[in-house]
Amino acid sequence: MHHAYIDKFAYQDSAIHRLDSRVKFLVVLVFTAVVISLPRSSLSILACYAIGPFAVLVWAGIPLKFVFKQILLVSPFVIVLALSCPLYDRTPVAVSFGPFSWQSSLGWLRCFVILGKFIVTMLALIGLVSTTRFSDLLAGLQRLGLPRLLIIQLGFLYRYIFVLIDRAHHILRARAGRKLRNLGFKTELRTAASMLGSLFIRSIDTAEHISIAMQARGFDGSWRTLSKLKVRRCDLFFVLTAAVFMSGLYFFIKPILQ
Amino acid sequence: MSKAIEIENFTYGYPDGTAALSDISLSVEHGQKLALIGPNGAGKSTLLLVMAGFAKGTGKVLVDGLEVNSRNLKKIRTILGCCLEDPDDQLFMPTLFDDVAFGPLNMGLEPEQVKTRVAEALATVGLAQMADKAPHHLSAGQKRAAAIATILAMSPRIITLDEPDGSLDPRNRDNLLNLLRSLPQTLIIATCNMNFAAALADRAVLLDKGRIIADGKAKKIMSDAELMTEHGLEVAQRKM
Numbered sequence: 001m002h003h004a005y006i007d008k009f010a011y012q013d014s015a016i017h018r019l020d021s022r023v024k025f026l027v028v029l030v031f032t033a034v035v036i037s038l039p040r041s042s043l044s045i046l047a048c049y050a051i052g053p054f055a056v057l058v059w060a061g062i063p064l065k066f067v068f069k070q071i072l073l074v075s076p077f078v079i080v081l082a083l084s085c086p087l088y089d090r091t092p093v094a095v096s097f098g099p100f101s102w103q104s105s106l107g108w109l110r111c112f113v114i115l116g117k118f119i120v121t122m123l124a125l126i127g128l129v130s131t132t133r134f135s136d137l138l139a140g141l142q143r144l145g146l147p148r149l150l151i152i153q154l155g156f157l158y159r160y161i162f163v164l165i166d167r168a169h170h171i172l173r174a175r176a177g178r179k180l181r182n183l184g185f186k187t188e189l190r191t192a193a194s195m196l197g198s199l200f201i202r203s204i205d206t207a208e209h210i211s212i213a214m215q216a217r218g219f220d221g222s223w224r225t226l227s228k229l230k231v232r233r234c235d236l237f238f239v240l241t242a243a244v245f246m247s248g249l250y251f252f253i254k255p256i257l258q
Numbered sequence: 259m260s261k262a263i264e265i266e267n268f269t270y271g272y273p274d275g276t277a278a279l280s281d282i283s284l285s286v287e288h289g290q291k292l293a294l295i296g297p298n299g300a301g302k303s304t305l306l307l308v309m310a311g312f313a314k315g316t317g318k319v320l321v322d323g324l325e326v327n328s329r330n331l332k333k334i335r336t337i338l339g340c341c342l343e344d345p346d347d348q349l350f351m352p353t354l355f356d357d358v359a360f361g362p363l364n365m366g367l368e369p370e371q372v373k374t375r376v377a378e379a380l381a382t383v384g385l386a387q388m389a390d391k392a393p394h395h396l397s398a399g400q401k402r403a404a405a406i407a408t409i410l411a412m413s414p415r416i417i418t419l420d421e422p423d424g425s426l427d428p429r430n431r432d433n434l435l436n437l438l439r440s441l442p443q444t445l446i447i448a449t450c451n452m453n454f455a456a457a458l459a460d461r462a463v464l465l466d467k468g469r470i471i472a473d474g475k476a477k478k479i480m481s482d483a484e485l486m487t488e489h490g491l492e493v494a495q496r497k498m
Contacts, residue, residue, distance in 0.1 A: 135352030135392065155352050162394050163346050209347035212312055216340045217412065218332065218364030226359055226369055 009062050009130040015234065016060035016131045021140030023235040027242045028128045032121045034246050038254075040109060045254045046116040052245050053123035062130045071122045078118045085110040134158050139227050148223055160206065167202060171195050260323030262286045262416050262444040263309055270308060270315030270468075278304045279315065279468045286444060288415065293459035293476055294448040297490035301468040302448035303343065306418045309446070310340040322415060336365055339409030343420040345401035349393035354385065354404055357393060361412040379411035383437060399430030403437065416444040423454045456480045456494035464489060 010017070016024075035049055057067055086107035095104045129137075135155075142151045175191065183191065263286040270279040279301045286292050294302045307313045311326045311334055319326040322337045339361075342348050351357040358379050362372040380386045383403035388396065396404060402422060409417055422438070423431050431454065438445060438458055449455050455462060455476060462476040466489045472479050480486065480494040 133353070133390070133392075135356065138352060156350065159350055159352060159393065206347060209342055209344065210350050212307070212310075212340075213342055213348045213350065214360075215312070216310055216335055217361035217408065218335050219360075220332075220364065222364075224360075224363035225356055226363065226372060 007129055007132070007134050009060075009066070010133045012061055012131075014060045014131070016056055016127075018234070019131070019238055020229055020231050020235045021132045021136040022144055022229065023231060023239055024128050024132055025137065025140055025144070027239060028124045031124050031242065031246060034250060035117055035120050035124075038117070040113045042254065043109075043112055043116055045249065046113070046120055048249050048253055049246075050120045050123060052242070053120065053127045056127045057123065057130070060127070060131045062127070067123065067126050067130075070126050071119060074122070075118070078114065082111040082114040082118075085114065136229070139225065139229055142225075143227060143229060152223055156210075163206070164199070164203065168195075168199055171198060259288075260320070262288045262290065262322060263446070264318070264320040265308070266318040268308065268315055268317030268319060270304060270313055277468050278313075279308065282317070282468075282470060284463060284470065284473070286416075286446065288444050289442070290461055291438075291445045291459045292447070293455035293462045294446060294465060295450070295452065295455055295462055295480070295491060296465035296471075298450065299467075300465040300489075302465055303420050304468075305465065306340060306420055306446065306448055309416075309418055310335070310338055336412060337414055338416040338418065339412055339414035341405050341409050341417065341419045341422065343424060345398075345405040346393070348405035348408060349396075349401060352392060353389070354380070354391050354393060354396070354407075355389040357404065358389075358407050358411045361408060365412060375411045375413070379407040382410055382440075383407045384433070397430075398425055399427070399433065402426060402430070402434060406434075406437065410441075414443065416446065417441065418446045418448075420448045421450070422447060423449060423451050450491070452480050452486070452492055452494040464491075466490075 031049075031052065035046070038045060038049070057064065086105060089105065089107035089110060091106040093104055093106050093109055095102055095109065132140075138151050138155055138158075141154075142148065172195075175195065263284065265282055265284045268279060268282040269277070271277045282305065294305060296302050304313055308315065308319060309321060309326070311319075311331050321334045324330045324334055324337070326334060349357050351360055355376055358376045359372050362375045367375065376389065377386070380389055383406055385400060385403055385407060388400065388404075393401065393404065406417075406419070406422075419438075422434060426434060435454065435457055438447075445458070447455065447459065459476040462472075462474065462479040463470055464472040464479060464485070471489060472482075472485060477494075483493050486493050
């Protein structure tokens with residue numbers, strides 16, 4: 001079965017793809033912190049910040065349709081949160097955009113800022129995940145000092161989530177093949193519980209087999225990998241460009257737009 | 259010279275009391291290609307786990323002259339490589355390179371040696387260009403070959419394979435067969451596929467209900483129609 005892997009474009013080749021995963025991760029981390037720290041009063045500066053990740057995505061050849069689909073996929077929670085703002089904060093506020101100005105409420109302003117920040121940070125995050133193989137990202141995080149146990153768990157999660165989804169699909173298909181009428185809520189609930197139980201037991205089986213496979217290859221509790229990461233001149237150039245872009249907007253453009 | 263595998267009067271039962279293996283005695287010479295045949299639930303997979311030290315029972319099990327016990331396990335696992343039935347269980351790392359390097363790194367080899375071993379193992383199974391691929395991006399045949407590469411990288415003298423031909427199409431099965439034939443190691447293969455076993459093994463051991471029923475030349479055992487039918491198997495027909 002084929003899944004829409006979150007890093008399905010990470011196997012392409014471009015200058016962005018070839019950058020060191022640690023560099024990309026740190027730049028995205030700082031970028032996210034800067035965007036989140038922006039005041040709620042300026043939407044225009046947010047639009048300027050969006051140029052950075054947008055340029056990276058275009059340069060790396062990531063289809064924008066895929067990017068916006070991913071954003072939509074994770075947006076419901078943030079949309080609910082943002083749309084609740086106008087309900088509890090109706091303080092009137094004057095809004096201006098270029099030559100236009102109109103009256104709105106602080107709640108609506110907050111709503112758009114939350115959505116704007118969400119979209120801009122998601123663009124950066126998708127830019128990172130779509131141009132970095134998950135294995136490289138894990139290796140990078142390990143080199144940056146993240147706890148080894150967390151890295152192992154993330155690695156297993158990424159490796160086996162698709163196997164688990166496949167199994168769940170098989171079980172659902174088997175149920176659909178034999179479910180010829182509406183069974184009623186109670187029976188459906190009982191069936192769902194049995195299916196979950198079966199999935200759980202199979203997951204335990206898989207875990208036992210993986211444990212055997214690891215021990216058979218000499219695993220003694222210490223996780224050993226060969227890291228191929230290397231910071232090169234182009235990585236430093238990327239960091240410099242990102243720093244100039246972020247600080248330029250923050251210190252020079254933001255005061256003008258406010 | 260010690261034998262590859264020596265098992266004497268070995269008995270093993272599951273925790274619920276079901277007897278999985280009863281009074282098994284078996285010896286395998288180095289370089290032999292042995293097929294463990296038998297119907298489902300005969301105890302083939304359990305016997306492979308016993309050889310690798312994953313199931314403890316009563317009796318004696320020696321691997322290359324070393325008794326299978328907790329003291330010798332580390333050494334035994336560099337001598338005997340065990341390949342599980344489902345390649346998805348065998349391939350647990352984010353990339354194929356990392357998966358094949360996992361064993362050699364645990365053996366304490368230097369990074370350069372590890373890289374050489376990985377490259378050689380992947381070249382042997384025909385996946386030299388796939389090192390950076392994630393295991394879930396491989397086909398069933400490639401996953402099976404990759405699982406074998408994870409074992410070959412450790413250069414074991416003995417390899418056990420559990421149903422290696424399972425869910426493979428004829429072309430991939432033939433490729434696997436050619437690969438296994440080319441390996442100089444002692445091979446112990448558990449399978450229900452008589453054609454596959456007959457094409458590969460020089461010796462066959464028939465297991466049923468946890469007991470050894472027959473032990474001898476592969477072709478002779480697998481062409482005995484009465485014996486095969488009695489134990490829920492079929493006579494090997496296709497020449498592979």
